[in-house]
Ligand SMILES: [Fe+2]
């Protein structure tokens with residue numbers, strides 16, 4: 001593991017990369033911090049598109065929790081390496097979508113329903129490898145909330161006109 005290893009350049013590359021990580025290094029946790037922080041921005045943009053108040057609330061709740069996921073991962077990095085890592089500012093985070101580039105749609109939400117479940121499975125797999133029980137707990141908390149995000153995304157999808 002090298003802390004100078006380059007980060008994936010795009011959001012798609014970052015997801016493709018992170019989803020195949022079986023044994024996460026500190027570098028991998030940093031990629032995940034950036035994806036989670038970007039997830040907050042993504043959900044905020046989707047929520048801003050919503051005309052239905054319930055849809056807006058479901059997506060806003062997900063946005064808030066993604067920031068919490070980034071914060072838990074920063075604590076994980078501190079515990080496993082002693083390093084203090086900070087999520088990049090939104091303008092400097094390469095995984096934050098450009099404003100308006102990801103409009104709210106049934107098709108996109110369908111992908112979110114699946115992607116969040118993938119996130120849960122990834123966190124569960126990573127948690128199972130951790131010798132530090134607190135690190136495992138933090139990863140599992142993120143994983144459980146990803147399942148909730150999938151459920152909320154499905155609820156939002158069901159509220160959008162076909
Ligand atoms: Fe998350």
Ligand SMILES: [Fe+2]
Nearest residue numbers: 066116146149
């Ligand atoms: Fe999520």
